[in-house]
Each structure stands twice: as structure tokens, then as C-alpha cells.
Amino acid sequence: xxxxxxxxxxxxxxxxxxxxxxxxxxxxxxxxxxxxxxxxxxxxxxxxxxxxxxxxxxxxxxxxxxxxxxxxxxxxxxxxxxxxxxxxxxxxxxxxxxxxxxxxxxxxxxxxxxxxxxxxxxxxxxxxxxxxxxxxxxxxxxxxxxxxxxxxxxxxxxxxxxxxxxxxxxxxxxxxxxxxxxxxxxxxxxxxxxxxxxxxxxxxxxxxxxxxxxxxxxxxxxxxxxxxxxxxxxxxxxxxxxxxxxxxxxxxxxxxxxxxxxxxxxxxxxxxxxxxxxxxxxxxxxxxxxxxxxxxxxxxxxxxxxxxxxxxxxxxxxxxxxxxxxxxxxxxxxxxxxxxxxxxxxxxxxxxxxxxxxxxxxxxxxxxxxxxxxxxxxxxxxxxxxxxxxxxxxxxxxxxxxxxxxxxxxxxxxxxxxxxxxxxxxxxxxxxxxxxxxxxxxxxxxxxxxxxxxxxxxxxxxxxxxxxxxxxxxxxxxxxxxxxxxxxxxxxxxxxxxxxxxxxxxxxxxxxxxxxxxxxxxxxxxxxxxxxxxxxxxxxxxxxxxxxxxxxxxxxxxxxxxxxxxxxxxxxxxxxxxxxxxxxxxxxxxxxxxxxxxxxxxxxxxxxxxxxxxxxxxxxxxxxxxxxxxxxxxxxxxxxxxxxxxxxxxxxxxxxxxxxxx
Amino acid sequence: xxxxxxxxxxxxxxxxxxxxxxxxxxxxxxxxxxxxxxxxxxxxxxxxxxxxxxxxxxxxxxxxxxxxxxxxxxxxxxxxxxxxxxxxxxxxxxxxxxxxxxxxxxxxxxxxxxxxxxxxxxxxxxxxxxxxxxxxxxxxxxxxxxxxxxxxxxxxxxxxxxxxxxxxxxxxx
Numbered sequence: 001x002x003x004x005x006x007x008x009x010x011x012x013x014x015x016x017x018x019x020x021x022x023x024x025x026x027x028x029x030x031x032x033x034x035x036x037x038x039x040x041x042x043x044x045x046x047x048x049x050x051x052x053x054x055x056x057x058x059x060x061x062x063x064x065x066x067x068x069x070x071x072x073x074x075x076x077x078x079x080x081x082x083x084x085x086x087x088x089x090x091x092x093x094x095x096x097x098x099x100x101x102x103x104x105x106x107x108x109x110x111x112x113x114x115x116x117x118x119x120x121x122x123x124x125x126x127x128x129x130x131x132x133x134x135x136x137x138x139x140x141x142x143x144x145x146x147x148x149x150x151x152x153x154x155x156x157x158x159x160x161x162x163x164x165x166x167x168x169x170x171x172x173x174x175x176x177x178x179x180x181x182x183x184x185x186x187x188x189x190x191x192x193x194x195x196x197x198x199x200x201x202x203x204x205x206x207x208x209x210x211x212x213x214x215x216x217x218x219x220x221x222x223x224x225x226x227x228x229x230x231x232x233x234x235x236x237x238x239x240x241x242x243x244x245x246x247x248x249x250x251x252x253x254x255x256x257x258x259x260x261x262x263x264x265x266x267x268x269x270x271x272x273x274x275x276x277x278x279x280x281x282x283x284x285x286x287x288x289x290x291x292x293x294x295x296x297x298x299x300x301x302x303x304x305x306x307x308x309x310x311x312x313x314x315x316x317x318x319x320x321x322x323x324x325x326x327x328x329x330x331x332x333x334x335x336x337x338x339x340x341x342x343x344x345x346x347x348x349x350x351x352x353x354x355x356x357x358x359x360x361x362x363x364x365x366x367x368x369x370x371x372x373x374x375x376x377x378x379x380x381x382x383x384x385x386x387x388x389x390x391x392x393x394x395x396x397x398x399x400x401x402x403x404x405x406x407x408x409x410x411x412x413x414x415x416x417x418x419x420x421x422x423x424x425x426x427x428x429x430x431x432x433x434x435x436x437x438x439x440x441x442x443x444x445x446x447x448x449x450x451x452x453x454x455x456x457x458x459x460x461x462x463x464x465x466x467x468x469x470x471x472x473x474x475x476x477x478x479x480x481x482x483x484x485x486x487x488x489x490x491x492x493x494x495x496x497x498x499x500x501x502x503x504x505x506x507x508x509x510x511x512x513x514x515x516x517x518x519x520x521x522x523x524x525x526x527x528x529x530x531x532x533x534x535x536x537x538x539x540x541x542x543x544x545x546x547x548x549x550x551x552x553x554x555x556x557x558x559x560x561x562x563x564x565x566x567x568x569x570x571x572x573x574x575x576x577x578x579x580x581x582x583x584x585x586x587x588x589x590x591x592x593x594x595x596x597x598x599x600x601x602x603x604x605x606x607x608x609x610x611x612x613x614x615x616x617x618x619x620x621x622x623x624x625x626x627x628x629x630x631x632x633x634x635x636x637x638x639x640x641x642x643x644x645x646x647x648x649x650x651x652x653x654x655x656x657x658x659x660x661x662x
Numbered sequence: 663x664x665x666x667x668x669x670x671x672x673x674x675x676x677x678x679x680x681x682x683x684x685x686x687x688x689x690x691x692x693x694x695x696x697x698x699x700x701x702x703x704x705x706x707x708x709x710x711x712x713x714x715x716x717x718x719x720x721x722x723x724x725x726x727x728x729x730x731x732x733x734x735x736x737x738x739x740x741x742x743x744x745x746x747x748x749x750x751x752x753x754x755x756x757x758x759x760x761x762x763x764x765x766x767x768x769x770x771x772x773x774x775x776x777x778x779x780x781x782x783x784x785x786x787x788x789x790x791x792x793x794x795x796x797x798x799x800x801x802x803x804x805x806x807x808x809x810x811x812x813x814x815x816x817x818x819x820x821x822x823x824x825x826x827x828x829x830x831x832x833x834x835x
Contacts, residue, residue: 004695011737019693020737024744026686027698032752034679039764040833046826052676059680064687064805083696085803087810095792096814098784100821105829106781109796111700114742115749120761123778130782135708138790142725157809207677549731577731579718611728
């Protein structure tokens with residue numbers, strides 16, 4: 001069995017580039033041999049002048065199709081090893097029609113034009129320039145075209161399934177159609193040019209016989225090997241429409257909320273829960289550890305989980321998951337399920353508190369419901385404290401004065417006031433502790449203003465009585481980035497249950513909430529040190545990113561510092577390839593005090609900058625302070641999973657003269 | 663007429679060329695695990711050009727943006743370069759390498775050039791919309807027996823035959 005580069009995920013290796021180059025050479029060679037380095041010959045097909053296009057193309061299609069079927073039947077390669085393009089009816093119909101007009105107008109298609117340029121055709125070069133312009137036009141209009149681009153999405157569909165016949169039968173029909181077409185083409189050309197068929201007939205006769213006999217042999221062999229007859233499936237499970245309907249009828253396609261809740265509670269390995277709702281809804285609430293994948297990306301994103309483990313799809317209701325699940329089933333997924341009644345049903349059936357239920361439940365059931373509520377709503381059961389505090393849902397990371405007021409009395413709430421000492425001493429929120437954020441930073445490896453190592457931070461937080469299970473509420477004065485710097489310090493210790501009072505101390509004051517001047521009583525704790533964090537990077541990592549260009553570097557300094565027109569560092573400018581998104585753009589000022597913009601707005605803005613939720617991005621500013629804010633926005637508010645923080649930032653980069661700048 | 667016969671005979675028998683092309687495609691399936699492609703390589707070049715002109719704008723775009731900062735690091739770019747090299751080898755061997763703007767004798771350079779450019783724009787756009795061109799969809803996709811690729815192929819011919827009459831003048835002798 002051959003493992004293809006697509007299967008091994010090595011299509012981006014230099015080996016693949018070399019293989020593609022060699023295959024391209026053979027491709028170009030045969031195109032030119034066939035006469036496709038001439039636009040006049042190519043377009044001949046549209047004027048019944050020269051039918052070579054049909055002859056060459058269909059011979060090639062039949063050769064490759066029968067050849068591949070042979071390889072699959074003989075077990076040389078599995079059809080899963082080949083990239084199968086999804087069918088998108090709307091886009092392909094409109095695309096095909098426009099392409100056809102462009103083809104007959106320009107006289108070329110992209111591949112033949114490359115061969116045309118090679119044989120000196122200037123019109124081919126012009127055509128290719130046009131095609132590049134066309135691609136740019138498409139890119140620029142993409143947001144407009146997107147509905148069409150996605151319209152009629154059906155996932156991977158085979159023509160024989162669409163026609164409702166077996167693959168073998170289709171191969172024979174295709175063979176017959178090709179042979180009939182070939183003889184038809186010869187007849188047309190003979191009439192048009194009154195030319196004798198000559199040598200062509202001998203070759204054509206041989207080819208005709210070969211095509212038909214191989215197709216028929218394959219049917220015979222195929223019927224003896226039923227499991228290999230249908231590509232796109234495994235282990236003899238056939239993804240035909242009737243099988244699909246049978247599975248639906250047997251209710252094999254869905255999973256009940258209670259069952260899912262139990263399996264998630266058990267942390268069953270291999271259970272993949274997929275939320276297919278829009279990002280904004282996902283950010284609002286989702287089942288813990290659910291992946292957020294949009295419908296159109298499902299086929300691509302789920303490849304690693306195909307027929308391994310259990311995939312459960314959910315949305316608010318049922319319609320979209322059903323369609324998605326059926327589409328996956330057609331592409332050979334036998335392990336995709338939908339959540340019965342969707343998220344709405346899940347919340348109603350599993351998360352309704354025991355006290356609100358009509359029926360009286362046995363203790364076993366009510367205990368289970370409490371455990372589910374603890375897991376899915378983050379409401380810890382009173383008797384037990386979870387080992388790893390859950391990250392609160394992003395919409396509650398930014399809290400208001402009312403919320404804080406209710407929490408103030410709780411022993412597990414610690415409020416930190418980041419204003420200056422005199423302001424704090426004058427009046428502050430009850431039980432809040434004064435903290436100067438600069439005390440969390442120090443000089444490390446020659447770079448000033450670095451966040452302290454985990455052990456020092458742990459001592460600092462221990463002295464303030466903060467314990468691992470506590471919710472830390474951060475109240476800033478006039479700088480949101482002060483709050484996020486404390487946040488990132490907590491994150492270094494693995495402490496993710498912190499919240500920020502949006503609007504800072506001013507929000508508390510303008511809500512007319514109570515203020516005191518006495519100091520809180522603190523029992524110091526012993527915050528454990530777990531090692532180092534997994535998001536801080538140094539300049540070496542950044543340099544690797546610059547060289548490999550595999551991730552995004554986000555420079556959040558003001559744009560005049562990014563451009564280099566202003567500078568107070570050793571050098572002016574920015575890291576090569578870095579994108580500028582000033583941290584201030586994530587903020588809005590209310591009564592002169594900055595606060596975070598609504599999450600939906602931020603999500604929209606960053607979707608334009610960072611392509612996917614799991615894209616790698618390194619955030620930096622001058623000293624790491626402003627960057628901590630963008631880190632918080634991306635990682636915590638928007639749920640980007642691979643966000644890294646270059647603390648030393650531009651001050652270090654600019655000072656190291658051996659590092660490249662732009 | 664006589665001349666045309668000779669030049670035509672110099673091309674490879676179309677069925678044999680088709681078999682050669684089909685075997686190339688089969689090797690591509692077996693080695694790369696993906697079919698042939700040409701328009702993707704062009705689109706990558708387009709993205710690269712746009713990156714040079716407007717870097718941040720391109721990277722933040724939803725379509726080219728997802729290809730990252732170095733769109734040329736892609737196997738189909740290399741395949742397109744290979745296609746050119748292969749075509750060059752064949753053209754040189756057959757002594758068919760000749761600098762020209764191919765057109766009918768009655769047609770003008772201006773008309774042919776304009777049609778080639780406009781046709782190219784349409785094809786470049788349509789290839790992105792249909793996620794492939796004659797190579798990636800019509801040839802590779804149909805060989806994989808994919809429904810969408812057959813639909814695309816039928817529509818190419820429908821579009822081509824419907825519009826053929828409008829553009830016939832460029833080939834008038």
C-alpha cells in the first residue's frame with residue numbers, strides 16, 4: 001500500500017515540490033506533444049474544426065480513472081489517500097460557464113497556456129497575465145462572491161452515487177461514451193477536412209477495445225470484491241443513499257443529550273464535540289472543549305478524526321447538524337453523530353436544575369444532574385473544588401460593577417486595585433488590594449520590564465492571599481493594559497479564573513457603589529509553582545517565525561512607531577513581516593476611560609487579520625505591556641488557541657543589531 | 663490545406679498523447695495524492711504580487727490571506743513551473759518554438775490580444791470560483807469520478823459552444 005504525500009501531510013515538503021515539478025514536466029510535455037501549445041488547435045473543438053481536445057482529454061480521464069480503480073482494487077493505494085474535491089453545485093456551474101466563455105475567447109486554459117508560452121506564443125503570456133488579474137479580482141471581491149462560492153455545497157460526492165448506479169457500471173458507461181465520442185470526433189473531422197482517418201483508426205480501434213475490456217474486467221473483479229467496490233468508505237460500510245437512510249431510520253445517526261453528557265463527564269478519549277454555530281454564538285457559550293468549525297470547513301477540519309473515535313455535531317437546533325452529518329456520511333465518515341435536539345435540548349434535558357424539575361428524581365439522577373451542571377456551567381459542586389479551574393466563558397471575563405458588588409463578600413473572590421497608592425488610600429472597593437503592576441516586572445537577561453518568573457510571581461500572589469481556586473477581579477485605573485498585565489502574570493501560574501471590571505475603577509464610581517478606606521485583612525497563602533508558561537517566547541522563536549513565515553507576527557504599538565516615523569529605541573521600524581494592529585483599536589473611551597470594545601466587534605476585526613482560531617500568532621509591542629492586552633483579547637475573549645507573547649518586544653529586537661528589521 | 667496536413671501530422675497521435683497524460687495524472691494521484699493543477703499556481707503568483715504591493719491588506723483578506731506570508735511555497739506552483747519546462751522541452755524537440763501571436767490571417771493583433779487578455783481574466787476568476795480549472799477539476803476531478811467536476815466540465819463546454827460564435831473572427835483566415 002502506497003502512502004501518498006497528501007495522506008502523510010507532506011505536500012509542503014521539498015520532496016513534494018520536486019515531485020510536483022517532475023510531474024509538471026511530464027504534464028507540459030504531453031500537452032505540447034498533443035498540440036495544445038497552440039490556441040488555434042485548442043479552440044478548434046468549439047468550431048468542429050479539430051476535435052483533439054476531446055480525444056486527448058477523454059483518453060486521459062479514462063486512463064487515469066481506470067488506472068486508479070485498478071490500483072484501488074489491487075490494494076496499491078486507498079482512495080482516502082487522494083485529495084477529493086468537494087462538490088459545490090452553484091459555484092461550479094457558474095464557474096464552468098464563465099470558464100467556457102473565457103476559454104473560447106482567450107483561446108487557452110491555464111495549463112495549456114503554460115505550454116503555449118513555452119512554445120513562444122505571446123497570446124498565451126497575455127492570457128496568463130489576464131488569469132492573474134482575474135485571480136486578484138476574485139480575491140478583492142471575495143466577500144461579495146462568498147455566498148456563491150459556498151452555494152450548493154455537497155461535500156465529496158461521486159458521480160455514480162449521484163446517478164444511483166454502481167461504480168463498475170459507471171466505468172463501463174463512461175468507456176462506451178468515450179468510444180462513441182472518439183468515433184464521432186473522427187467523423188466530424190473527416191467531414192470538415194475530407195481527410196482520411198489513416199493511422200488514427202488502428203490506434204483508435206486498439207484504444208476502444210482496451211478501454212471497454214478493462215472497464216468490463218473491472219466490473220467482474222469489482223463484483224467479486226464488494227468491499228472495495230465503493231471508494232470513500234472503510235471496512236465494507238457502503239455510503240450509498242439507501243445505507244444512509246437506513247442509518248437514519250435506525251436512529252444510528254444521533255446521540256441523546258444524557259449520553260453525551262455522561263461521556264463528556266467521563267472524559268472519554270476520542271470523543272470530538274463539534275460546535276457548528278457562528279463564532280459569536282460559540283464564544284457566548286459552548287460545551288467544554290467543543291471545537292468550533294463552520295459547516296463549510298467541516299470536511300477539511302475533521303479529516304484527522306475520520307472513522308477514529310466519535311464525532312458529535314451540534315448547533316442550537318437540528319437542521320444544520322443533520323445536513324452536515326449526512327454530508328460527512330456520504331464522504332465515508334461512519335463515526336459522525338448529531339446531538340438530539342441540539343444545544344437547546346441539551347440545556348433543557350441535562351442542565352435544568354433539580355429544583356426546577358416537575359418530577360421527583362432518584363438521588364442517583366439528581367447527583368448526576370449536579371455533576372453535569374458543574375461541568376457544563378462551571379458551577380462547582382459545593383463539596384469539591386476542581387483541580388484545574390475552568391476558564392470562565394468569555395462573555396463573563398469582562399464584568400460590570402453590579403456583578404462585582406454581588407461577589408465582594410465571597411472568600412474566593414480577590415479584588416485587585418491597580419490605581420496609584422494615594423488614590424487607593426483615599427477610597428477603594430471593600431476588600432480590594434492595592435497592586436502596582438510594575439512590581440510584577442523586573443530586568444531579565446538584560447531586557448528591562450520583563451514579567452517576573454513564575455516563582456517570584458507566586459510569592460507575590462501568595463502574600464496577597466490569592467489561592468489557585470480564587471476568582472481574581474482586576475480593577476484598573478486608566479490603563480486596560482495594566483489589568484491584562486496582571487492577567488498574563490496569573491496565566492504564567494496557570495491561573496485562568498480572573499476577570500476584569502470593564503471601565504475600571506471609574507465604572508464602579510459612576511455606578512455609585514460603596515467605597516471604604518480601611519485596609520482588608522489578608523491571610524497569606526502558598527501559591528504553588530507549576531513550572532513555566534507555554535505562551536512566552538524569546539527573540540529566537542520570533543526570528544524562526546520571520547524566517548519560516550509560518551505564523552503571524554502582530555505588532556500592537558501605535559502605527560507611527562510601527563512605521564518608524566517615531567522612535568525612542570535603538571532602531572526604528574518593525575520586525576519583517578509583522579502586521580500592525582495598535583492595541584488602542586480594541587478599546588473605546590467612555591468618559592475618557594478606556595474599556596474593551598464589544599466582543600462581537602473585536603471578533604469581526606480579528607477575523608480579518610488572523611485567518612483561523614488555531615493560527616499561530618506572536619504578539620509584541622515595545623515592552624510586553626500593551627501586547628498583554630491583545631493577548632487577552634485574542635486568547636481569552638476571542639478564543640484563539642495559539643497565541644504567543646514576545647515579552648521583551650521591540651526594545652530588545654531593536655537593540656540586537658544582528659536581528660533583521662523592516 | 664496541404665501545409666496544414668503536414669503540421670497536423672507532426673503532433674502526437676491524440677489517443678497516445680491522452681494515454682501519456684492519463685498516466686501522468688495517475689502518477690500524480692499515487693505519489694502526491696492529488697491531481698494535476700495549473701490555475702492554483704497562477705493564483706499563488708497573484709497573491710504574491712498583491713503581497714508585494716499591499717502586504718497588510720492582502721494578509722488580512724479572507725481569500726489570499728489564508729495562504730499566509732509566502733504563498734509560493736506550494737506544490738502546484740512548482741507543477742506550473744514544470745509544465746512550462748515540459749512544454750519547452752517538447753516544443754524544442756519538435757522544432758515548434760516560434761515567437762508569435764497566434765491568430766487568423768484576417769484577424770488583427772489588437773483583437774487577438776484583447777480577447778486573450780479578457781479571456782484570461784474570465785478564466786482566472788472562474789478557476790477560483792470553481793476551485794480549479796481544466797487541469798484540476800475537468801481532468802483530475804472527472805478522473806476521480808467526482809460529481810462536481812463533471813458538472814464543471816459540462817458547463818465549460820456549454821459556455822464555450824454558446825459563446826464560440828462571438829469570438830470566431832480572431833481565427834478568420
